[in-house]
Amino acid sequence: MQAIIARNGLETSEPVKAEVKGSIPSWLKGTLLRNGPGLFSVGNSEYNHWFDGLSLIHSFTFDNEEVTYRSKFLKSETYKRNIKADRIVVSEFGTMVYPDPCKNIFARAMTHFRNIIPDFTDNNLINIIRYGQDWYASSEVNYINQIDPHTLETVGRVNYRNHIALNLATAHPHYDKEGNTYNMGTAIIGLGGPKYVIFKVPAADSDKDSKKPALRKVQQICSVPFRSTLYPSYFHSFGMTKNYFVFVEQSFKLDIVKLATAYFRGVNWGSCLKFDKKDSTFFQVINIKTGKATSICYHADALVVFHHINAYEDDGHLVFDIIAYKDANLYDMFYLHNMTKETDNFINANKDFSPPVCQRYVLPLNIQKDSPKGTNLVTLTDTTAQAVMQEDGSIYCKPDTIFEGMELPGINYNFNARKHRYFYGSRLEWSPHPNKIAKVDIVNKTHIEWEQKNCYPSEPVFVASPEAVEEDDGVILSSIISSDPSISPFLLILNAKTFEEIARASIPVPVHMDLHGLFIPGMVK
Template structure:
């Protein structure tokens, strides 16, 4: 039953559809919520194996004068065009490897094998929407991004990071500073001197209009050598404070030799990620201005992370929060066969699925030379996180657990890189099917929730009220789908402070479950 909403082919709604409103959408809420996620899972007689393989479907919810309009379009990537032209899946994705037609002759098949030894990844950008300069791009974790028009959702351009900077992989979760500049990072696999992690910045005033891509003005902030030349760390996001970049080099690693030979071995790229539970997790702290890493080695136990929540500096410490796992089984949970299972099935086998844990780490910035070994260097009073000095002058960090069972975190982004109190997320416990959204008060450690039977809300997005001073003065937006055909999909609008429902905008079209997105405020007329 669950596969009917999580693994079923979606359809486009290319023209705006006016939603039916119950309740009242605040008049001040003016702009468009862009959402991205997988929406097409089979063509012809072929079906993808994994939910993260489905071809990207871009959604928009436009809020104007108390009304809501919905539209959606498939991303017209090269991958989409090749697949739809052939009416079958012909481009490999992370969890689905596609092989040449068996009727091809042996020479053609050998040539294809050689071309795939160093893979040119798909441009099926299904994870998030990124703003670079004045432009918006659908993104995944590869070297390609596709530019979209945020109003029409048309695919208007395609960019390859490698044309501007040596990157094979890049995150879909950048940061934006107070000036509108975009910071992001990626991995350079084929680089002189071995693989490196590269952090870069795209200025806020650049645009892709008239053939000039925003990426043309990107600047490299720094690079960090990988600890292992054959096993670079996988990462999905990173942290940023006023003065520092936080990069967590986790023991969830990409096996480069396995990646290069995946085609020959008959395995998908997803199997090239391996978690080494015997290894440690190293935390890199990099000065945003100088590009130089702090010399102290900070480390913690083996863990897996996908999403950072927020980070800030306080009284000589860097504080950062993220969602951690004790293993790497989360990716396996999203194979379509697993997603078709009911939540009760996951409960029975919960020892296999590690729950998300919201944890706080604290790094001391100034360590005096005469500090005794085994001293806890954390002086903050509102956390139990520790950072203990070792004999070799490294610092072993242990986190403070904030909550278990919240993922896809979001904050009031005006508090990004600042001390904050609240974050919002999807409540996921022992299945991949979120049926609640929550708001955590970090001070009280209390979580309030919104839930409704047979409903599955997407990642909550915070939009601040005009002139808001209090951190939770605003609304939460979440796209909700249902198993019940009598319940149409709707955009949920919650009061962020009380977590009570203000409105729901029901859509008379098919809406598919999505992943991440971005709210684009309405621009004031010039």
């Protein structure tokens, strides 16, 4: 695995047919889109971090019980500038570069300080998101790149700031059944001071309307001021229930001054994120209809969170599940000099790594001011999570631990914002390379796994069966690569109930490890 993790990926511009073993369900029709880093060197220059690699987008299309595959590099402005120069000329998360090495220190400073916040790369390598009927490759910056989901061609770049005042935005939005998209971003510079912003992009309401960018109708739902002006919380995702948004204002923070001066000081943007283990974590609960944040102060011990699993309301409580860490060492693990170490050396170098833990927090919504101090206000009987009234009227929250050692979580998205029983994810066992995928039963606190020697799965994606009623009635899709040259990359299809393999589609061309993506039902060509 170490030999292939940082190799440059290859485009497969035209669709190629996979060799199918087993039986693909006849109802499975659509396209699985995947995104992730795929180009780690340009000319003689190399990136430092796995999250820096140039975006390579993949598609697996299911039709007539067959699978076709194709892949293309995202033709972002970053990609085009690097390829034209035949070297890396645009800085990324873990790699700071200077396009003109002859610039003196004062010229570098003046160039960078024209804007307090730098203009980031548009290398959108994290996820695929939908606004209206438009599909975008996304990361966490103000730029997103529209793509054609059929051909994977890059349509063009969009700047959030042309539609809403944002400097950063997540690559993990939420969708409702009406086709609306909800997302969250950070406005560092703008009227009203620095704040977190939650916004809605309405669904396209007609064929004519669908030909215009959906983002032009973006609506700001609410804004929440930074708790600390110069140290906003980092966030990668957020939670959403029927009536509320929940935002984890965590102890993993962005240093605005360091970010603004990173280029001048010759350090990468990744070094501007710092974990404050002495700080508390705060849970912001915002009413979707009114846009108002609750006045109740919910807080917990310091933690780091990247991925929410799900959130829902239950008998006067807001329940949400996250993958939590005790520190921020996860990002350091993905520096390429760590990822390319042999397994034993990697373990020895990362003995203090905080493993991912699935934790459930429960926030009572109807709190009386005269509630006894020191009392646990959680009345649900199916959790050990606590919310304890403090002397100052705040609520100290302690989580219920559900599962350890899993990342890249997913659910049956039909149960998003609803009470769920199952989630799926990639198993991490002392390695940045997941070697198993698993299904967790939250009620029984049991799990089942799929694994194959020398095989490394991507994030599992659940696709529900037609007319499904039970939560786990469907299939799991995962793209698999192998360090064994005798095993071709393949798309794995599992029965979501039993986790038994029902089919695999071997791809006759190289496939690169990815990060996130989604399934577009019915989209075939």
